[in-house]
Amino acid sequence: MLKPSVFKECLTNPSFSIYGGVSGLYDYGPPGTALTNNIVDIWRKHFVLKENMLEVDGTMLTPYEVLKTSGHVDRFSDWCTKDPKSGEIFRADHLVEEVLEARLKGDKEARGVKVQEEESEGQSKKKKKVKNVAAVKLDDAVVQEYEEILAKIDNYGGEELGLLMKKYDIRNPSTGGELLPPVAFNLMFSTSIGPSSNLPGFLRPETAQAHFVNFAKLLEFNQQSMPFASATVGKSFRNEISPRAGLLRVREFLMGEIEHFVDPEGGKKHPRFDEVRDVELELLNREVQLAGKTHVETTPIGKAVDSGLVDNETLGYFLARIQLFLLRIGVDKSKIRFRQHMANEMAHYAADCWDAELLTSYGWIECVGCADRSAYDLTVHMKKTGAPLLVREPRKEPLKIEEWQVDIDKKKFGPKFKKDGKTVEAAIEALTQDMREKLSLDLQNEGKIVIDVPGVGDGKVEVPKELIAIEKRTRIENTREYTPNVIEPSFGIGRIMYALCEHNYWTREGDEARGVLSFPPPVAPTKVLIVPLSSHSDFKPFVRILSDKLQEIGVSSRVDDSGASIGKRYSRNDELGTPLGITIDFQSVQDNTFTLRDRDTTKQVRAGLDEICKAISSLVNGTESWQDVQARLPAFEGQEVDKE
Amino acid sequence: MLKPSVFKECLTNPSFSIYGGVSGLYDYGPPGTALTNNIVDIWRKHFVLKENMLEVDGTMLTPYEVLKTSGHVDRFSDWCTKDPKSGEIFRADHLVEEVLEARLKGDKEARGVKVQEEESEGQSKKKKKVKNVAAVKLDDAVVQEYEEILAKIDNYGGEELGLLMKKYDIRNPSTGGELLPPVAFNLMFSTSIGPSSNLPGFLRPETAQAHFVNFAKLLEFNQQSMPFASATVGKSFRNEISPRAGLLRVREFLMGEIEHFVDPEGGKKHPRFDEVRDVELELLNREVQLAGKTHVETTPIGKAVDSGLVDNETLGYFLARIQLFLLRIGVDKSKIRFRQHMANEMAHYAADCWDAELLTSYGWIECVGCADRSAYDLTVHMKKTGAPLLVREPRKEPLKIEEWQVDIDKKKFGPKFKKDGKTVEAAIEALTQDMREKLSLDLQNEGKIVIDVPGVGDGKVEVPKELIAIEKRTRIENTREYTPNVIEPSFGIGRIMYALCEHNYWTREGDEARGVLSFPPPVAPTKVLIVPLSSHSDFKPFVRILSDKLQEIGVSSRVDDSGASIGKRYSRNDELGTPLGITIDFQSVQDNTFTLRDRDTTKQVRAGLDEICKAISSLVNGTESWQDVQARLPAFEGQEVDKE
Known part of the structure; x- marks a missing residue:
């Protein structure tokens, strides 16, 4: 544990303290700022310089539409529950966690079990809201239920949290008042841009979107060469419901974020994976957690990728590189583990995600996330804007595609279908290959085809063979188009700094x-x-x-x-x-x-x-x-x- | 001039362009980001490392009350004018400037004068709103009026701008529609902090406030030693009314800010002033501008301080150091000048201010401001919060103060004045030294004094000599207390980067x-x-x-x-x-x-x-x-x- 005098007064301190402070906001004093700058400097050397990443700097102000498309407007939220009498608002999952932990502690006291040092270290600081719980013995079955719930607490949605609150009678800890069912609270700070207040916007919740919306420019700057990574160091914002745990849950924070763009075909190989194959990581996988356990296995990353536990080489490469970075700045190796996200815990854009967690006096804390965002973001932005957020590359071998092609005689088509011409044409273009094959037989046998065109006539349209031909032909494709997948290592610099301080603090003997x-x-x-x-x-x-x-x-x-x-x-x-x-x-x-x-x-x-x-x-x-x-x-x- | 292809596509580009862009927001591409990082790195070496400044990092989210106290809620605004028909909003001073410049250009054309290359270089890019002005000859007197107005355009308030708009019939340039009188538009982005929306806040308009509210901690970290400086590199925000001129007027920007705290007594000397005394600067002073002129004088900073043109050594020291920094990163020496602010132009907190302006294709652009904020900020925050934002130092020689002191006999005072006791006492405590001297004679001669106490009786209160004594005594003061003054060099990193690019761009011969x-x-x-x-x-x-x-x-x-x-x-x-x-x-x-x-x-x-x-x-x-x-x-x- 750090002495509060050192850490609080010099490294960081609550912002605007002479005005009473604002929870979740911290200022960095001279040593805290210098430490942060040095960590960032080493981060740049370790990641950006090492792999010639393209460092970019986007704005924090982000218009509504971009974050609507990215899914943040609808899904970037936590569940909060309100006490209608007192007006207090709690983050639902934290409240359930704190209450159950307190009851378990009360149970241990009632059983006369001394609370283990290690456990209390990991939980001591969290309990702000729940104090002085009576020593009440619980049924053995209840204890087991509680422990299993706690092991997968990050996996519950709003409805499930509401059911847990009902089932276990979880109330406002200070007043005992009943709480309303959890509702989603969006974590973005909103503002409006310009003098006429008609352009709503948010402070970015992550730096990543700037990489995605600029993908075409970055690819061009990289001379169309794949794979490549972009990187950003900058502040992001989350309007936390009730910030706790000091520096570890703040409303404004410095991130280092990397977006590594990779071809989804060929198993997402990484050219430098051999350099890290033997790096050993402590891995806590999804299945272990869902079984209500927390034990880790020491595994060389090469083996973890080979066995499929870590999905692919690129994800594995970055997990190893993250560990090497943490060791380089002085993090204690015995206090690092990598925890896989459970399905419901992952951000809406993630296909897989591992967190590098560091052990602190607040317990295991997520300090680096490493997500496989698949093609999610580029796809949604491309669909919304029409911008070509994809890679086009010449095929080494031209691709021969055998396919059923449809020719329409446009001169006759217009006069026959008049105002419905376009609609019928679109319906024909949309026919699957299987349908085309079947219809080509109809055309041969019956001299016409009948297709479904909703909204035209009775929904069935007959097209005679004079207007249409369906033939099997070979098409040659020289260019391949694909949407890259994204592997995203995302660093919370403030949390890393805090853990680093704890890991490096000791007192002289005697x-x-x-x-x-x-x-x-x-x-x-x-x-x-x-x-x-x-x-x-x-x-x-x-x-x-x-x-x-x-x-x-x-x-x-x-x-x-x-x-x-x-x-x-x-x-x-x-x-x-x-x-x-x-x-x-x-x-x-x-x-x-x-x-x-x-x-x-x-x-x-x-x-x-x-x-x-x-x-x-x-x-x-x-x-x-x-x-x-x-x-x-x-x-x-x-x-x-x-x-x- | 830069080729647009290079600058626009690689260094920076409008943010969210695939969504149509947001005016005033720019993303930095890989070369722009690296260039910025390198400028910041040299800035840190040149200023922070050189003088052991205390680098700090405050939050951008700032609660309402802090910016209310600092004066930004009431006074950090520009004047905007609206066309009630079209709904368009213009920044009033820019509009007046653009219209008058356009008319002057039209006048020159009508007179058959070829527009000078240098002039058009400085004005060409600004004219977004005013286009194709007819070649109309103006009276010689009107030309002179226009030129004088333009030389002091930054000096006008809202009412004056409204009068100018009326007098010179300035209208919506695109529709000819009449405009409403200018109103103040606050330039801060507002948001609310926390889930219950009851804590209003802003994005900071400058990084400086974090230094001021933390002054007591910084002084303590510096072991009570004065003078010292703190520094911050970080983003700030201004909700510009109608951003123009590309990178030069943006809504989110990177600043480097230094707050140098100095004892206001003894002429604000700087210990290293001798190192820069001979540095020659191009100075454009206030009087020259108010006379409607723009010529500069080359002056060694030592001489400028000696003559009082630049107010003090510390201000002068930083002006010289700013120039040395600009030269170190590669700014063209012949395109630097220092312009003194006119009285109405200065920010509400400034006692004096000089801008380092760089010549670009947009004209002379403010890139660094160097303000003497006097004791303004520390005083208002101390008054509001009661926090001791001041320096206490032992006096080398104890100070002997001869003064008239008042003693009140509290035992008799209460019974006599009852509920008015406190009010009368406060009125006595507030008496000036001169009054006390006069009253001591009254007491001697008449055995009583009569003082004004508004709100008690008829406003006059008689105090007999049994209740009060007034005597001249000597008080010894061993500690001196003072509120430091602040000299603030403030760097717009994006603007400097832009000017640097222009200054360093050339094409191969032939x-x-x-x-x-x-x-x-x-x-x-x-x-x-x-x-x-x-x-x-x-x-x-x-x-x-x-x-x-x-x-x-x-x-x-x-x-x-x-x-x-x-x-x-x-x-x-x-x-x-x-x-x-x-x-x-x-x-x-x-x-x-x-x-x-x-x-x-x-x-x-x-x-x-x-x-x-x-x-x-x-x-x-x-x-x-x-x-x-x-x-x-x-x-x-x-x-x-x-x-x-």
Whole structure:
């Protein structure tokens, strides 16, 4: 657990707190902002640069029609339930979850079972609304029912939640008041664009739509070459019903999103899959969850794809790459798992979805989603707008298609059917191959065909052979057209940052008050703390020289020339995760050497300015470790105490 | 001028164009996004890293009350005028400007004056609404009136604009219909936060408010040390009445904003002012504009501050640093000027303001604002919330204050005045020093005082000397409290990017079709183009080696292995501003050497992989120029043509 003082005051804090705050909105302070920027920077190197992804930046303001087509207007909602007396509104699934968890806890107390540390860690922070539940023993069968419901809580729709609420008598926890049946609440923030208020719009709920509506331009920019990926880093918005769990459920959040466009034929292979085949992931599959369980299996991604557990290579490639990214920024490997979505849990556009979940003091938290959106989005936008959101490629071998073709004698067709001509023609064009084959026989045998044309005459139309021919012919197709499928890894940067802080926080042995945030140097908000031994004026020019020099090599530093002891000043910055410290002491003034201190080991080396800067540069770029530097440069055994 | 094909299709394009687009919203394509990211990266190094600014990230969603206090709800608006018949809405100042400019142009035509190239360049793109104005000669006096109005067009309020519209008979340009008097239209997008719709909010119109409401936390993080600056890079929103001029007036835009907090006493000195004292700026001051003129004076910033033209060192320091930044990213020095705001033009919070304007084909465009917001924001938020948004510092010398103090005998005061006691007491506390001095004499001479207390009795209240004493005493103040002033440089990143593109675009001599965007390498969207001579399979492994190697050293590259000629492939990427190209030819296959080509000169050198990568790295980091590289490595004289 993080000490609240560090995390709350410096990394982030509730927005507009002097105005009483707004739930679900958080501001990032200087260390939080720097940490975020560094995570994004590494994200860009790991994904965008590595695979020459096309990074794009769409607007957050999105017109109604786009999100109507994408399905968000109708389906991007949570179920909420209202207490008609108090006016309070609850998110229905969260309420059911909290009430059942509380009752299970009460049951354990009644049975005299000590609640396991691990469990309470995962649940302790959630229980905002449900407090002080009486220790009431439940039937064994009821306990099992509750546990099974909780394991698939994300799988219930509104009606099912309503039935659960009735069956288990779930009420407003603070007043005991009855609740109305759940209704859908759309999670998008709405606004209107322009002065006349006639163009309704929303703040985007995801960055993805900009990729889809611009697909034709992106494909052109990529010189018609497939597969390729686009990427976006940007804010999205969800008007959460009742934000809880601090940073983990917020109304405005930074995402990194990748849309990888792939040919749906040929099994969605990925050219670099061999590079990750042996990466082992902890997988929690759909069937296990539906059986009311949560155990995971360690599986190499190659094996998971081969067995069909993970649907295809591209999806598998990204699951592995997501894990490699999380490890690169310093996430604890033992606190990562990949959980497959259950059918009803998936977003409306998804064909399959796995979440990378990270274990925090709030339990397992979804930090990265990796969905196979199939051809859903491109298809609906193309259908709505007529824009060619597809790939056309020359076939290596021209495709020969044997088919029944219909020829109409248009000169005779018009005079015969008059105003119904177009309708009859359209009905003929729409005939299936099977029907055409059958009708060609009719034409041969009876000299006419009879077809269904609703709305013309009595719905049956006779066409004589003078007006029509039906023949089997061979058509050559040189171009193939297809709508690409999309694999979408989607990163919640704020959640990742939060988990990263928890995973990297520890306290010095024997001193609970001395916390350390052991971020890897490339991720750390500030890289170097500059500490003059005292406020002695001899040290001042060295402070300036050091900060200017570090700034030149692009390394962020902070000076602490306060009156506090050296030890205290280092402690303060250990808590902010600053990996390196330079002390300026009286020897510095004499021989221009400085000590360089490592945050995690508190070991120090001593060297001249250039050597120190070289070491800092390679530590910050990740090309050297502290052990390498310690092996190269002479150790300094001075104490972390004041001396003058 | 940029070729539309390059700029429109790749850098940016209207958002949601397959849905018909939304005016004022633009998406950034891959080169536009990379260019923006690089500008932001350099901005961070130039400002944030250089001065250890505290970078913060606030939310865009902002509750009503915060923006009510800041003055934006009441005053962040433009004047719009409506045609009641057609329903069209115009921005009043733009309409007046466009109509008068069109009439002046018509006048020139009537006089047979050829319209100057420079003028038409500056005005050509604005005239969307006013077209085909007849060549009508105007009176000389009218011409002068029009020109004076245009020079101070930004200085008019709604009433004045209404009078101008009446006086000069300005109507709906497309229908000739009469227009209603201008009314204020608030430019913020509104929404509501939470499920019960009872918390109204806006999308932020600037990033600044998050700095102000968090001031106490920032000061604490900075260990109470002044001066300091905070900074934010993020999107803001303005619901423009009728967006025009493409990228230059948009509804959603990326800003870089700095809030430099400074002690208002002591002339707002800046510790690094000496570093920029000699930087020469082109200054267009307020008086020149109010006289209806636009000429600028080249002035070293030191001199401008000394003479009082620029109010103080901190403001001057940032004006110089803004220019240095613009030059660093490649803006044309001859197309920068700094224009001082006129009194009515300034935002409601500003005490003084200078804009860095860049010359584009749309004329001079405000790209950076540099405002002295004085203590406005911190004062209003502190007054509203009671939060201590101020600096407390120990005085070096305790301050001795001689003052008239009032003592009230509370035991007798209550019984005498009963329910009016508090009111009378407050009136006494509020007495000025001068009044207290006068009343102390009354007390001595008459044994009582008479003071005004509105609402108590007849408004006059008599207080006998038994209840009150007034004495001159000395008070010692050890702590000084003050509200810092704020200097705010505010960068419109999209506008800067647009101007940068125009300034860097040129065409090869003798070939209008071969455009080049000469971005400095650190700014360029993609750094290296990799060009295999042909699709020969021998080249393929080298393509992979080169892109992997470049990726390792953090350099973005793009492969063009299309069938087009080498020359054509280079041309295509010259237009996207890619500064370097590597050709893989048959010699590469034999001896592992490659040619490296410079975009601007089209000169080439030839060397082995490591040498090539080293040169690329130093060019991209800006530590070497092409001339340096050319001097080091052997020239390659091959032609930019295909050979096999």
